[in-house]
Amino acid sequence: MNRLRFLTSGESHGKCLTAIIEGVPAGFRIKTSIINEDLARRQVGYGRGGRMKIEHDTVEIKSGVRFGKSTGAPICLEVRNKDYENWSDVMNVEHQEYPTQEVIKKIEEKSFTTVRPGHADYAGAIKYNFSDLRDVLERSSARKTAIEVAVGSVAKQILREFGIMGFSHVVQIGNVKLDFYPKTYTLIKEKAEKSDVRCADDLTADRMRNAIDEAALAGDTLGGKFEVIFGNLPIGLGSYVHWDEALDGRIAQAVMSIPAVKAVEVGAGVDAASLKGSQMHDELFIGRDKKVFRNTNNAGGLEGGMTNGETLVIKGTMKAIPTMKKALATIDINDMKPASAHFERSDTCAVPACAVVAEARIAIILADALLEKLGGDNLKEIKERYA
Ligand code: EPS
Numbered sequence: 001m002n003r004l005r006f007l008t009s010g011e012s013h014g015k016c017l018t019a020i021i022e023g024v025p026a027g028f029r030i031k032t033s034i035i036n037e038d039l040a041r042r043q044v045g046y047g048r049g050g051r052m053k054i055e056h057d058t059v060e061i062k063s064g065v066r067f068g069k070s071t072g073a074p075i076c077l078e079v080r081n082k083d084y085e086n087w088s089d090v091m092n093v094e095h096q097e098y099p100t101q102e103v104i105k106k107i108e109e110k111s112f113t114t115v116r117p118g119h120a121d122y123a124g125a126i127k128y129n130f131s132d133l134r135d136v137l138e139r140s141s142a143r144k145t146a147i148e149v150a151v152g153s154v155a156k157q158i159l160r161e162f163g164i165m166g167f168s169h170v171v172q173i174g175n176v177k178l179d180f181y182p183k184t185y186t187l188i189k190e191k192a193e194k195s196d197v198r199c200a201d202d203l204t205a206d207r208m209r210n211a212i213d214e215a216a217l218a219g220d221t222l223g224g225k226f227e228v229i230f231g232n233l234p235i236g237l238g239s240y241v242h243w244d245e246a247l248d249g250r251i252a253q254a255v256m257s258i259p260a261v262k263a264v265e266v267g268a269g270v271d272a273a274s275l276k277g278s279q280m281h282d283e284l285f286i287g288r289d290k291k292v293f294r295n296t297n298n299a300g301g302l303e304g305g306m307t308n309g310e311t312l313v314i315k316g317t318m319k320a321i322p323t324m325k326k327a328l329a330t331i332d333i334n335d336m337k338p339a340s341a342h343f344e345r346s347d348t349c350a351v352p353a354c355a356v357v358a359e360a361r362i363a364i365i366l367a368d369a370l371l372e373k374l375g376g377d378n379l380k381e382i383k384e385r386y387a
Contacts, residue, residue, distance in 0.1 A: 003368055004022070004024065011143075012081070012144070016079060017147035019151050023368075027379030029157065034157060045347075045353045047348040049345050059150045061077060072377060079147050081143075115330045115332075115333060116323055120140035121342075124136035140259070145357040166359055166363060167185075168228045170351050170355055171225045173199075173208040173212065173351055174211040177225075180204070185231065220348075221347070223319045224318055226354060230363075230366060233301065233307045238369055239305060247302060251302075260350075260354065261317065261319075265300075265315040266299075267298050267301070314362060324343060329341075
């Protein structure tokens with residue numbers, strides 16, 4: 001289990017975000033430019049806040065890759081925070097013995113004690129014994145998903161060697177739902193990739209933008225739903241033998257732990273509750289070419305915790321962002337008295353970005369499951385085993 005492992009570090013307004021990926025076999029082509037394309041995709045999105053105008057996320061591969069190919073050694077990635085220039089006094093890693101009045105003022109301005117309902121502030125402050133909620137916000141911020149997308153992009157480059165490709169699109173923002181799906185996955189991908197709400201239908205996208213504008217005007221925020229699709233997966237990734245090897249469980253954990261995600265669905269998902277067995281299960285047929293085919297994919301590409309050769313279809317639900325101009329009732333952890341929740345620059349809606357993050361997280365799980373199944377230390381032997 002877990003051939004491909006990674007660890008990230010970094011604060012939202014600290015110097016940089018870093019990841020170390022372990023378990024990438026030698027010989028895989030890893031391109032900085034492809035990682036940068038994925039980082040840019042995460043930054044796009046109608047309803048994003050001012051931070052995305054400051055950052056132009058790019059990665060530096062610091063180790064584990066030579067002349068464009070993985071060496072089998074751990075791969076270290078770094079994404080620098082441009083905004084750190086404005087936060088260097090507040091996020092200084094060194095103890096300040098005699099801070100100037102100017103520095104004290106800056107730190108005080110960025111300190112806060114009024115808990116944001118729905119964010120990690122309250123439980124985080126109690127768990128780590130913090131009196132300044134800045135210490136919770138900095139790591140709990142969704143900013144860290146930037147480096148996760150970089151890791152996911154490496155995973156996607158591993159999967160691409162075996163023709164496994166994926167994409168994501170947004171199917172709901174607030175109450176606006178995508179009812180009309182373009183006919184093919186290729187079309188959905190093309191349309192979603194060009195849309196600033198990652199929506200495959202222009203009229204629905206207009207309505208989504210209007211909903212975001214309305215929420216922004218009211219000082220409110222919006223959640224939504226996205227779908228991640230991966231195709232060309234070999235049969236038998238994951239396992240039914242042990243609960244923690246089931247691929248549906250591993251994917252659900254990976255998507256569920258993205259900040260603000262409240263539900264994950266596989267295939268028919270929650271609709272499965274009302275489908276009879278005869279409606280739910282995807283019948284198997286043999287074609288003239290002797291290949292197995294099915295006419296439906298309610299299982300979403302997973303049966304018994306394993307890939308079944310059909311397209312993987314995962315949905316995720318993101319709640320509305322808890323950092324809001326329209327302040328909610330809360331408490332001040334300083335004096336434990338009623339207060340209005342803290343607000344600072346944030347997004348009105350980050351569902352399109354969340355879709356790209358989920359795509360990355362699922363790519364990591366799939367690359368891990370693929371390497372686990374095939375084994376091997378270098379691309380050549382892995383390709384032989386795959387064949
Ligand atoms: C984010 C960066 C953050 C937020 C957002 C995600 O930047 P800043 O706090 O400087 O504006 O915009 O984080 C959240 C919404 C959150 O609740 O944590 C990013 O890079 O995606």
